[in-house]
Structures are given as structure tokens and as C-alpha cells.
Amino acid sequence: xxxxxxxxxxxNTFSALITGQTGISRVxxxxxxxxxxxxxLNAFQNSSRINPLIDLVLSNLPVLPADTLTITAxxxxxxxxxERYVRQKKTSACKTLPQWLTSHVRNRLGLNQPGxxxxxxxxxxxxxxxxxAKAIASGRAQSVLVVCADIVSEFVLRGFDALKALDRRACxxxxxxxxxxxxxxxxxxxxxxxxxIAGKAQSPMAGEVMGWGVACDAVHITAPARDARxxxxxxxxxxxxxxxxxxxxxxxxxxxxxxxxxxxxxxTAFKAVFGDRPLPVYSIKxxxxxTMAAAGAVEAxxxxxxxxxxxxxxxxxxxxxxxxxxxYVSSELQVLPRKVMVTTxxxxxxxxxxxxxxxxGSEQ
Amino acid sequence: xxxxxxxxxxLTAAGSGRGRGMGRFFSAPEGNVMVPSRKDVFRNRxxxxxxxxxxxxxxxxxxxxxxxxxxxxxDPWRNRTVGITASTQRGCLGTDVNFFxxxxxxxxxxxxxxxxxxxxxxxxxxxxxLRFGLTGPSYILHEEKTFSLAGVRAALLExxxxxxxxxxxxxxxxxxxxxxxSDLDEYCPGPAGAAFIVVESxxxxxxxxxxxxxxxxxxxxxxxxxxxxxxxxxxxxxxxxNRLLITDKLx
Numbered sequence: 001x002x003x004x005x006x007x008x009x010x011x012n013t014f015s016a017l018i019t020g021q022t023g024i025s026r027v028x029x030x031x032x033x034x035x036x037x038x039x040x041l042n043a044f045q046n047s048s049r050i051n052p053l054i055d056l057v058l059s060n061l062p063v064l065p066a067d068t069l070t071i072t073a074x075x076x077x078x079x080x081x082x083e084r085y086v087r088q089k090k091t092s093a094c095k096t097l098p099q100w101l102t103s104h105v106r107n108r109l110g111l112n113q114p115g116x117x118x119x120x121x122x123x124x125x126x127x128x129x130x131x132x133a134k135a136i137a138s139g140r141a142q143s144v145l146v147v148c149a150d151i152v153s154e155f156v157l158r159g160f161d162a163l164k165a166l167d168r169r170a171c172x173x174x175x176x177x178x179x180x181x182x183x184x185x186x187x188x189x190x191x192x193x194x195x196x197i198a199g200k201a202q203s204p205m206a207g208e209v210m211g212w213g214v215a216c217d218a219v220h221i222t223a224p225a226r227d228a229r230x231x232x233x234x235x236x237x238x239x240x241x242x243x244x245x246x247x248x249x250x251x252x253x254x255x256x257x258x259x260x261x262x263x264x265x266x267x268t269a270f271k272a273v274f275g276d277r278p279l280p281v282y283s284i285k286x287x288x289x290x291t292m293a294a295a296g297a298v299e300a301x302x303x304x305x306x307x308x309x310x311x312x313x314x315x316x317x318x319x320x321x322x323x324x325x326x327x328y329v330s331s332e333l334q335v336l337p338r339k340v341m342v343t344t345x346x347x348x349x350x351x352x353x354x355x356x357x358x359x360x361g362s363e364q
Numbered sequence: 365x366x367x368x369x370x371x372x373x374x375l376t377a378a379g380s381g382r383g384r385g386m387g388r389f390f391s392a393p394e395g396n397v398m399v400p401s402r403k404d405v406f407r408n409r410x411x412x413x414x415x416x417x418x419x420x421x422x423x424x425x426x427x428x429x430x431x432x433x434x435x436x437x438x439d440p441w442r443n444r445t446v447g448i449t450a451s452t453q454r455g456c457l458g459t460d461v462n463f464f465x466x467x468x469x470x471x472x473x474x475x476x477x478x479x480x481x482x483x484x485x486x487x488x489x490x491x492x493x494l495r496f497g498l499t500g501p502s503y504i505l506h507e508e509k510t511f512s513l514a515g516v517r518a519a520l521l522e523x524x525x526x527x528x529x530x531x532x533x534x535x536x537x538x539x540x541x542x543x544x545x546s547d548l549d550e551y552c553p554g555p556a557g558a559a560f561i562v563v564e565s566x567x568x569x570x571x572x573x574x575x576x577x578x579x580x581x582x583x584x585x586x587x588x589x590x591x592x593x594x595x596x597x598x599x600x601x602x603x604x605x606n607r608l609l610i611t612d613k614l615x
Contacts, residue, residue: 075484079460085547086464093544094551096460098506099453116514117506119455120486127503134525155460158467159480214501214527216447218493221412222481233499237527348481349490351502 001206001301004056005186005288006036013288014305017313018333022287024170024182031154033161034170036184036289041151048078048095049151049185051104057147057189058108064191069141070115071132072101073124073148075293080153105147113141119293121347122255123214124148125188126296129355130212132192142194149187150292157183163222171258171290172317173283174267174325181257184289188297198360205360207304210244210340213237217350223261228269230352235273235342242340242356246274249356250338251312253303254329255345256283257290258317262346267324269344280336281328286317296345300355303343307359310336365524367531367563369574369586369601371434375400375426376557382433383574389598391511391555397538400425412491415478417459420488423450423536426558427492430532434562435570437496444529444568447500447522448489450560451507451514451535454552455485458541488536500528510537510554511594513584516561520579523565534560535594559594561601575604 003009006023007016016023023036030045038056041049078095085093094100098117106115118128125148132144150156160166160183167180198205215237217230224231239246252274254266263283270281284302291298306312312334321329344354372383377395381388402413405425413421427448431437463479481487489502501522505514512535519533536558540548567573575587577597584591587604591597 076460082457082460083464086461086543087468089547092547094548096457097453097455097548097551099508102506103508116518118503119484119506120489120503121484124503127501134521134527138521138525140521154467155464155483158472158475159463159477159483162475162477162480164477214447214503215445216490216493216499216502218497218499221487221490221494230499347486348484349486349502350493351486351490 001190002057002061003186003188003298003301004038005291005298006038006184007288010301014302017284017287017302018311020314020316022170022316024289027152031157033157034182035152035157036182037152038185047091048081050078050095050149053149053151053185053187054104057187061189064109064111064145065143066110066112068111068143068145069113069135070102070106070111071128071144071146072098072105072115072117073128073293074098074101075119075121075124075150076156077101079155080151083153083155120351121349122292122295123345123347123351123353124293126345126353126355127214129190129209129297129300130214130353133209133212136192136194142197144192146190146192146297148294148297150185150294152183152185165259167258170317171286172319173256173258173286173315174263174322174329175318176320176322178258178260178263180259181285182289184291186288186291186294186298188294188301190297190301207307208358208360209355210358211238211242211356213241214353217352219350222348224265224346225350226265228265228272230350231266231269231344231346232272234352234354235269235344238342238354238356244340244356248338248340249274249342250336251280251341253299253341253343254281254283256285258285263322264324278327280312280334282312282315284313286315296353299343300357303341303357306336307339307341307357312336366576366578367520367523367565368567369561369577370564370567370571371430371562372598372601373426373429373433374557374559375422377555380429382429383602384433389559389595391557391595397422397556416491417456417482419456419459419536419538420482420491422538422558423488424492426534426536427532427560430560430562431496445500446498446530446532447528448492448498448502448532449505449515449518449522450489451505451512452485452537453507453510453554454537454540455506456483457544458538459483461541461543510556511535511559513594513597516584516597517579517582519563520577523563530562530564532560532562534558559598574601
């Protein structure tokens with residue numbers, strides 16, 4: 001698995017996370033705002049930043065089987081090209097189409113299976129991972145590559161600003177004074193394989209997608225259900241699929257955007273599913289921002305790092321925990337007590353998705 | 365695993381219709397898709413419908429007709445999990461352009477939050493879920509072709525994997541916005557419109573089955589015959605004359 005965020009690659013991002021660093025700062029790209037951008041992408045001013053961002057996670061990937069199924073996820077893909085086209089009619093807007101990302105990945109890696117691009121708002125890559133895991137569990141595929149990416153653009157920044165969804169400073173997930181999200185850009189490439197390939201692999205597996213669940217609130221388009229019905233259903237489905245009781249879960253990587261209603265909804269869901277036991281809950285969005293469609297896979301990869309190291313990153317930005325978050329969310333580094341975790345994401349349209357992650361095979 | 369088609373509805377440049385309305389479906393290659401008004405879709409007041417973007421209106425209208433055709437619109441789902449999978453080629457490109465023009469206008473003072481909400485192609489799935497109480501897995505698949513079978517294929521896999529009891533599956537596309545015509549015309553060929561079917565893993569007692577449908581190695585079969593397009597799927601289902609036989613099998 002590969003990721004790239006404002007804090008660097010997988011190893012660098014995880015190291016920065018556990019020491020409480022943040023990649024959120026002032027955006028300097030011809031438009032202003034606060035966000036977690038990848039500085040080396042600033043140089044790309046006349047072509048979409050989605051290309052070099054994808055390159056950051058695809059470069060040096062080992063050769064994959066040609067029949068690998070490609071699943072991609074992005075909310076707006078190369079939306080900066082559409083901005084340029086509408087402004088100046090200079091560059092093509094074709095990279096705005098999410099299916100472009102699928103073709104690009106397949107062509108670049110020489111994969112011959114037709115793939116597909118999933119779009120489900122901020123739960124897109126969580127659902128893409130679930131789709132990949134399903135394809136393998138059912139025997140429809142033995143090798144699946146999930147690639148997801150989103151960039152910080154004027155389009156998206158102005159949109160969230162217009163919705164008054166952005167914190168004026170770096171976001172503060174689960175804080176009493178949280179005031180909105182911070183956007184981030186990022187990408188992930190996660191290779192999922194079935195048991196046949198895993199058994200022959202030279203290097204150890206990073207982890208296992210043990211369960212998944214997807215559910216819709218059917219309550220509101222932009223706001224989450226206050227009773228958390230969709231997220232509760234998604235987590236319970238994921239646990240059922242994994243065949244695990246909720247007591248086996250050691251921690252939860254929350255969506256934790258820093259918006260008032262999202263974070264409150266999530267705490268409601270976690271208490272409904274896991275009861276009142278003190279379960280470590282954390283969000284990485286105060287460090288890498290909300291990477292939109294990429295969030296789920298970026299967080300899953302970092303979650304597996306937590307499972308390997310036994311360390312749960314502090315929730316960066318948390319200063320005064322919301323009353324409901326006391327005993328769950330911490331601004332300190334925590335120890336992961338078990339070798340299974342849940343990661344969740346929710347998005348516009350009331351969509352919710354959850355994954356149960358564990359260490360592969362005998363490592364558990 | 366066999367599933368069963370129990371409803372279908374569409375809205376294309378050739379008109380709108382439902383399977384049991386004896387309408388003739390075809391995804392007309394030319395012509396404009398008429399964006400429906402609220403009265404075309406819902407008898408009752410719906411305050412949000414008029415504010416939705418055209419992509420959402422067309423998609424929601426086709427789904428509403430499919431559900432009505434299946435005889436289950438407005439009914440409680442009796443604890444059945446219902447999801448939606450839709451394919452699209454052009455998604456909400458028109459709304460993207462319209463929103464970004466509000467970013468550029470007036471020195472960027474007043475970007476429209478309302479338009480921004482609809483710059484996600486998956487938004488109309490949420491609008492649909494909200495109106496009909498659908499709580500199953502819902503997502504968009506971006507495809508190279510319009511009226512692709514990808515949504516139907518995904519729906520059948522959701523049913524096979526028991527992640528839903530009922531799926532609404534199909535495709536939705538509007539014509540390219542005129543601002544992008546010269547740029548994307550060759551990337552985005554194909555007719556516009558929306559068509560959806562209702563697929564049930566186990567039809568309810570009130571369900572009327574058009575035809576059995578299943579997926580095998582990525583191919584879709586209706587009544588054991590492979591279909592290669594959404595047009596073919598809908599027409600073959602409409603022509604199906606063996607409902608009694610299927611019902612007998614079910615019993």
C-alpha cells in the first residue's frame with residue numbers, strides 16, 4: 001500500500017501523526033484559504049495536479065498481475081483542468097471525468113481487466129475497498145488495485161466555504177469549539193489479494209480487510225442523521241461480515257471532520273455499537289485535512305500502521321474535548337489494546353461506510 | 365444467483381415511460397432530454413424537487429417511475445434493505461460548470477452553496493434515498509459509455525453478496541453542457557437520459573416479475589439470454605411472456 005498526503009508518504013505521514021504534527025497551513029495556489037496541500041504539487045500550474053499526485057502513489061509499485069481489477073475513487077478528479085477550461089479554454093477538461101482515472105491507472109500499469117470508478121462522496125474509497133474485498137471474497141478476483149485521489153482546488157475550497165463548512169483555522173475534530181473541516185489532498189494505492197496470491201507472496205501482507213458495511217441514512221442530503229442510524233448499520237454490517245463481536249475492536253478511526261454535526265453523530269454511533277467501554281477513537285483530519293474521496297483508503301492504510309505498531313495517533317487539533325468525546329478521543333498518543341480496528345467514513349447524500357481491519361493471518 | 369426484475373422506468377430524448385405502461389423504451393441517440401417538473405414526478409408537494417439540479421431531477425424521475433412500476437413506491441419497505449447503483453459517463457458536469465461560473469462571477473464573492481451541493485454525481489442517490497426511505501448501499505459508477513450495464517452488474521453483486529434485498533439499478537446522463545461540447549464531445553459520445561430497473565433477490569408477495577436476471581463472469585443474462593446494453597435489457601424484459609412460468613418456479 002502507498003499513500004501520499006501533505007505530511008508525505010505512508011511512513012512519513014504516520015511518523016508525523018504520532019508526534020502530533022499537522023500539514024494544514026495557508027494555501028498558496030492563486031486562491032487563498034486553509035488546507036493541507038502537498039507542496040511539490042504547487043509547481044503544477046498549467047496542468048492538472050491529479051496526474052503528479054497519482055504518480056506519487058503509483059511509482060515504484062511492484063509489477064501487478066495483468067488481470068488485476070482496478071477500482072478507483074475520486075470526487076472531482078482533475079477538476080482544476082475544468083477550472084482552467086472554463087476560464088481560458090486552454091486545456092482539456094477530460095481529467096475531470098472520474099473514469100479517466102481508471103483508464104490512466106490501467107494504462108500506466110498495463111492492467112487488462114476493465115475497471116470501474118466509484119463515487120459516493122467522502123465514503124468513495126471506503127466503498128472502493130469494500131468492493132475490492134468483496135470481489136476477492138467471492139472469488140470474482142484474486143488481485144484488486146484500489147487507487148483514490150483528490151486535490152485541493154479553488155472549486156472545492158470555494159464550495160465548502162460557501163457552505164460555511166470550513167474552520168477558519170486548522171480543524172479541531174471532536175473539540176468543544178470545533179467549527180468545521182479543513183480540506184486536504186491525498187492519494188492512496190492499496191493492493192488487495194486473495195489467499196492464493198497471498199500464500200505465494202515474497203513479502204508479508206500489510207493486513208486484512210475483515211469486514212465491510214455500507215448504509216444510507218435517508219434523512220438529509222448534506223447533514224448526517226442525528227441518531228446515527230446509517231453509520232450504526234454500516235458498522236454492525238461490517239462486524240457481522242467479520243464475524244466479530246464489538247468487544248474485539250481495539251480502536252476506531254473516525255471520519256472526524258471537525259464539523260459540529262458529523263462528530264456528534266459519530267460519537268452517538270460508536271456508543272451505540274461499542275457501549276460505554278472506553279474505546280480509543282481518533283481522527284487524522286487535524287493533521288492531513290479531509291482528503292475527500294481519498295480519505296477512506298488513506299485512513300485504512302494508516303490504520304494498518306497503527307495495528308502493526310500498536311500506536312494510536314493523537315487527534316491533532318483537539319484542545320477541549322467535547323463532553324461526549326471524553327474518555328474516547330485524546331490529544332495524546334495512545335496504545336492500541338487489540339489487533340482489530342474499525343474505520344468509518346460518511347458523506348453527502350447520507351452515505352456511510354465502515355471497514356473492519358486486522359493483521360493478516362498469524363500476526364493477529 | 366437469479367434475481368428478478370420487478371419494475372422499470374425511464375426518461376430519454378424519446379420520452380418517458382414505465383414497463384407496465386406499455387411504453388416503448390429506446391435511448392434515442394439524438395435530441396434533448398426534457399427535465400421534468402415536480403408535477404411530472406410526484407403528485408404531492410415536494411419542496412426540494414424544484415431546487416435540484418437537472419441531473420438529479422432526471423435520475424430521480426426515472427427511479428420514481430421504476431418504483432411505481434414495481435408497485436412499491438411510497439410503501440414501507442418492511443425492513444428490506446434497498447440500495448441504488450447507477451452508472452454515468454458525464455455525471456453532473458453541467459452543474460460543475462454552473463457552480464464554477466458562480467465562483468468566477470462578481471470577483472468570487474458569491475459562490476452558490478446550493479449548486480455546490482449538487483456537484484457530486486452521487487447526490488441524486490441521496491435525494492432518492494431520502495424520499496423513499498432507502499437505506500442500502502448506494503453509489504455511482506463512472507463509465508466510458510452512457511446507458512452502461514455497470515450499475516445493473518453492481519446491483520446483482522450486491523444482491524448475491526446479500527448486502528441488500530432489493531436494488532434499484534440503471535444509468536443516468538445528461539447531454540454535455542454547451543461550454544464543454546467542443547472539448548469533450550469525442551470523449552463523451554452516447555445518448556442522454558436515465559433508465560432504472562428494480563431488482564429483487566426474493567420478490568415480495570405483491571411483486572410482479574418481468575424476468576429473471578443473473579450475472580456470470582461479468583455478463584448479464586435476462587431470461588437466460590445475454591444482454592449487452594441497457595436498451596436490450598429493458599426491451600427483452602418487456603417482451604418477456606413467461607411470467608406465469610417464473611411464478612410457478614418461485615412457488
